[in-house]
Amino acid sequence: MTRQIFGRMRRTAAAALVAGAALCTAAPAAVADDGAPSEAGTSFRTATPVKPGVKATAQGTTGDYLYWQFPAGAGQQVTATATVTLPEASVRTGAATWQLDVFDGLRRRQACASGEPTKRAQRQDATVTLTCTLRTVRPWAERWSNDPLPGAYYVRLTVGDAPAPDMGTPVRAELQATAKDAGGAEAGGGELGAPLHAAAVAEPDGGWNGSWWSDRWAWTVGGAVLAALAAVGGYTLTRHPHRR
Amino acid sequence: MIITRRLAAGACALLAALAGGVVPAHAADGPPKDSPKVELVLDVSGSMSTRDIDGGSRMSAAQQAFDDVIDALPDGVRLGIRTLGATYPGDDKEIGCKDSKQLYPVGKVDKTEAKTAVATLRPTGWTPISLALRGADQDLGTDGGTRRIVLITDGEDTCGQPDPCEVARELAAKGNHLTVDTLGLAHDDKTREQLSCIAEATGGTYTTVRHRKELTGRVKQLVRRSETPVETVKPVQGANECATAPELGAGVFADREQFAEHRWYRVKVKSGQELRASASVAADRQVDRDYGVLLRAVGEDGQELVRGSDAGSGRTDVMATGLRYATGKAKKNGDQGARTVCLEVSNSFSAPPSVKRDPGLPVELAVDLVKSPDNPSDLAAFGLGRGWILLAVLGVTGLLAGLLWGWLARWRVAVWREN
Numbered sequence: 001m002t003r004q005i006f007g008r009m010r011r012t013a014a015a016a017l018v019a020g021a022a023l024c025t026a027a028p029a030a031v032a033d034d035g036a037p038s039e040a041g042t043s044f045r046t047a048t049p050v051k052p053g054v055k056a057t058a059q060g061t062t063g064d065y066l067y068w069q070f071p072a073g074a075g076q077q078v079t080a081t082a083t084v085t086l087p088e089a090s091v092r093t094g095a096a097t098w099q100l101d102v103f104d105g106l107r108r109r110q111a112c113a114s115g116e117p118t119k120r121a122q123r124q125d126a127t128v129t130l131t132c133t134l135r136t137v138r139p140w141a142e143r144w145s146n147d148p149l150p151g152a153y154y155v156r157l158t159v160g161d162a163p164a165p166d167m168g169t170p171v172r173a174e175l176q177a178t179a180k181d182a183g184g185a186e187a188g189g190g191e192l193g194a195p196l197h198a199a200a201v202a203e204p205d206g207g208w209n210g211s212w213w214s215d216r217w218a219w220t221v222g223g224a225v226l227a228a229l230a231a232v233g234g235y236t237l238t239r240h241p242h243r244r
Numbered sequence: 245m246i247i248t249r250r251l252a253a254g255a256c257a258l259l260a261a262l263a264g265g266v267v268p269a270h271a272a273d274g275p276p277k278d279s280p281k282v283e284l285v286l287d288v289s290g291s292m293s294t295r296d297i298d299g300g301s302r303m304s305a306a307q308q309a310f311d312d313v314i315d316a317l318p319d320g321v322r323l324g325i326r327t328l329g330a331t332y333p334g335d336d337k338e339i340g341c342k343d344s345k346q347l348y349p350v351g352k353v354d355k356t357e358a359k360t361a362v363a364t365l366r367p368t369g370w371t372p373i374s375l376a377l378r379g380a381d382q383d384l385g386t387d388g389g390t391r392r393i394v395l396i397t398d399g400e401d402t403c404g405q406p407d408p409c410e411v412a413r414e415l416a417a418k419g420n421h422l423t424v425d426t427l428g429l430a431h432d433d434k435t436r437e438q439l440s441c442i443a444e445a446t447g448g449t450y451t452t453v454r455h456r457k458e459l460t461g462r463v464k465q466l467v468r469r470s471e472t473p474v475e476t477v478k479p480v481q482g483a484n485e486c487a488t489a490p491e492l493g494a495g496v497f498a499d500r501e502q503f504a505e506h507r508w509y510r511v512k513v514k515s516g517q518e519l520r521a522s523a524s525v526a527a528d529r530q531v532d533r534d535y536g537v538l539l540r541a542v543g544e545d546g547q548e549l550v551r552g553s554d555a556g557s558g559r560t561d562v563m564a565t566g567l568r569y570a571t572g573k574a575k576k577n578g579d580q581g582a583r584t585v586c587l588e589v590s591n592s593f594s595a596p597p598s599v600k601r602d603p604g605l606p607v608e609l610a611v612d613l614v615k616s617p618d619n620p621s622d623l624a625a626f627g628l629g630r631g632w633i634l635l636a637v638l639g640v641t642g643l644l645a646g647l648l649w650g651w652l653a654r655w656r657v658a659v660w661r662e663n
Contacts, residue, residue: 039465043447044524044564045474045496045608059465061451063440065561091454106566107522107610109554140620143518143568144550160558167440168428168452170462184630190620193518197612216628223635227642234646239653 040066040157040173044107047154049201052078052179062087062096063167066157070177071201073150074139075187075210077180079115082130082157085172086121092169095122096162100130105151105196110134118160130157136182139209140190150208151196153177179204184215278388280470281322281350283380284310284463287397289329292367292429294398298456302398302429303367305453309396309460310362314355316464318471324350324383325358328376328397329369340370341403344379373401373408377442381415381422391422392448392470394463398429400438409441410600413528416446417500417603419479424448425466427459445528447561447606477608482507486542486586494613499589500604501525506590511611513571515581518616522566523552525591526606530599536592537563541585549585555592563591570616587611 040058041047047067050056060066072078082100086092100117102110115131134148141147157173187210195208292303310325317323325348332343347365348358377393384391401408416422425448426439436452443450449466453459480497483489489508501507513519523539536555542548552565572581589607621627 039469039472041472042449042469043562044522045477046469046472059461061449061462064449103564104566106520106552106568107524107564108552108566109564139625140623143570146552158559158561164433164436165431167436168450170451170458184625187625187628188620189622189625189627191617193615193617196520197522197610212626214625214628216625216630219630219634220628223629223638226635227638227645230639230642231646231649234643234648235650235653236646238647238650 037068040068040175043067044103044154047200049152050175050177051202052177052204055174055176058173058175060171060173061167062159062162062169062171064158064171066173066175068155068157068175068177069152069201070155071151071195071198071204071208072134072137072148072153072177072179073204073206073208073210074137075182075206075214076204077133077136077182078153078177079131079133079180080153080155080175080177082155082176083174084121084128084130084157085174086126086128087166087169087171089124089126091166092123092163093165094163095120096166097121097160098128098130099158099160100132101156101158102132102134103154103156104148105153105198107154108146110146110148110153136186138186139188140192149192149196151192151198152201181206184219187214187216279320279322280390280392281324281384282392282394282467282470283324283326283350283383284313285326285328285376285380285393285395285397286310286347286362286365287329287371287373287395287399287429288327288365288367289369289371289397289399289402290333290367291371291398294430297429297454297459300456301367303365305456305459306396306429307362307365308456309463311359312460313463313467314353314358314362317353317355318468320471321467322351322389323353323358323467324348324380325362326376326380326383327365328372330365332369334369337370337403341372341375343369344372344376346379346383350383350385371397371399371402373397373438373442374403374406374411377408377411377415377424381418381420384420384422386420390470390474391420392466393422393424394427394466395424395439395442396427396429396459396463397439398435400434409438409445412442413445413600413603416528416606419498421477421498422446425451427451427453427462429453429459441529444561447526447528480509480609482509482589482607484508486510486544486546486588489586492587492609492611494611497609497611499607499609501589501591501607502601502604503591503593503595505604506588507607509587509589509609509611511585511587511613513569513583513585513613515571516573516616518568518570518614519585520566520568520612520614521587522564522610523587523589524562524564524608525589525593526562526608527560527593528606530595532594532596533557535560535563535594537565538588538590538592539565539567540588540590541567541569542588544584544586563593566610573618 037056047069112132114133117132121128297305328344424446440450477498489510491510534557538553540551552567554565
């Protein structure tokens with residue numbers, strides 16, 4: 001356990017260092033004063049990093065593939081919410097289907113456990129909101145599994161199908177990734193050698209591997225105390241040496 | 245202000261040094277050799293005099309956009325300007341289709357000079373887009389840095405063969421990381437189809453422009469976009485079988501793959517290391533509705549170790565998947581744990597017969613090698629328990645232990661009294 005905690009501290013320091021250095025080279029233009037990016041990338045390699053809870057915006061066109069990436073640590077349940085402000089109805093000629101895809105740091109498609117990652121926007125709609133809640137991020141998974149692991153997650157927002165004349169018309173997109181703690185029931189053991197492709201994103205607040213604390217400590221210690229009390233109780237019940 | 249900036253730069257340099265030199269340090273003044281390059285390609289054909297953008301002509305809207313872009317040009321970007329159809333007003337297609345010239349060379353921009361050059365343009369000739377694309381590609385050179393062409397036009401290519409879309413794909417396939425973004429000032433189907441196709445072929449974007457503000461904003465955005473730092477991609481050519489495959493280290497690699505072709509690469513993984521690989525196959529042309537991509541890690545003996553795959557249907561830019569594979573620690577019996585892993589990237593894209601097969605689809609392969617820790621001792625955090633069953637088991641066990649111990653004590657006391 002000590003080894004695990006020390007390992008965690010060492011990795012945190014290293015990650016902070018790399019993240020700090022990465023910040024210095026990052027493009028200054030795309031990020032506003034409050035840390036909210038105002039641009040989106042156009043491929044996995046150029047995906048714009050977004051901090052959890054920060055609302056990133058981007059101007060694009062219908063047909064663009066907009067990419068962002070955000071960090072997620074173990075024990076977190078992340079929801080990505082994208083809102084597209086569509087071009088004026090007078091410019092559009094029909095309904096369009098918008099699509100939000102989430103991939104992990106290894107570019108593996110991630111399932112949306114809940115949410116509406118695909119939605120059809122009718123011609124009169126002014127905006128369309130897409131959501132995708134990922135499965136709980138695990139600290140470790142077998143190498144053959146597709147389970148969500150700590151590291152970067154890519155989000156891709158695009159139009160699935162739209163009438164051909166509507167392609168290329170300007171849209172505005174917003175993206176926000178919010179993380180929720182999944183609780184002790186999901187607190188797992190083990191760790192990765194390094195988070196998945198996390199060079200461009202900052203470590204989440206709780207660290208890549210989540211906090212060492214979980215309510216499992218309370219349950220286990222509580223159980224131990226209960227066992228001790230029960231033992232004393234049982235002993236007292238049977239023996240009663242002083243009554244003799 | 246300057247002092248703070250210097251301090252920040254110093255801190256950054258220190259951080260970069262501490263981080264093991266993975267992040268390149270800032271360059272000195274002037275655009276360095278590998279700074280991004282952008283060439284604006286402007287259509288100056290006769291139709292640009294049409295007055296349908298906010299009451300003004302297409303040409304004046306484009307000129308104003310260029311002025312604004314030149315004014316707001318980021319320091320680190322090298323800019324060039326090329327025109328098409330700017331000089332020959334006649335009807336001879338032969339001559340009209342050779343009319344594309346460099347207006348301003350790619351490099352550090354003298355703002356006044358560049359703006360004057362743009363201001364002198366008058367809508368004149370034909371629309372030789374293919375020729376202009378080839379010219380722009382040459383203007384951008386190959387001396388490093390990202391390369392981007394921003395094509396602004398109001399009509400399809402009037403010069404016929406070769407198809408500008410195929411020219412764009414061919415230029416992108418040369419492996420010099422070229423992106424072409426297109427902006428259409430006209431809204432007919434043919435223009436849109438052609439410009440979308442050019443953008444798709446190079447991983448660029450297509451925009452249709454109706455207002456001056458849109459044009460200026462978009463061109464500025466595209467120029468800014470070229471500044472985004474990206475990991476450098478190394479070209480590689482995968483083999484048809486593992487034995488002859490090229491050996492890769494950590495990094496991002498670019499290759500091309502035909503429809504239904506697969507390509508092999510080799511990666512040496514040391515003992516106690518984890519191999520992480522991601523492969524993306526881009527659909528840079530019209531493809532059939534359903535498609536997929538498969539990445540396999542195979543041992544040298546031909547045994548499959550692990551695979552990643554994805555499939556989909558409908559409109560897409562890229563299909564990606566990834567995998568992890570770790571070697572064990574070196575053991576006493578002479579097994580070093582290290583091994584060579586063969587990676588196979590295959591795709592199941594297909595296309596209608598009319599679509600050109602060559603060059604193949606762009607493949608991007610990202611390889612990373614990290615330290616791999618042992619398996620966890622328990623799947624729960626620190627091996628801790630949770631829930632009412634746990635409490636019941638512990639409580640009942642404690643109670644039984646207490647009862648047993650109490651009974652034992654009572655029995656021992658009884659035996660002792662007897663003696």
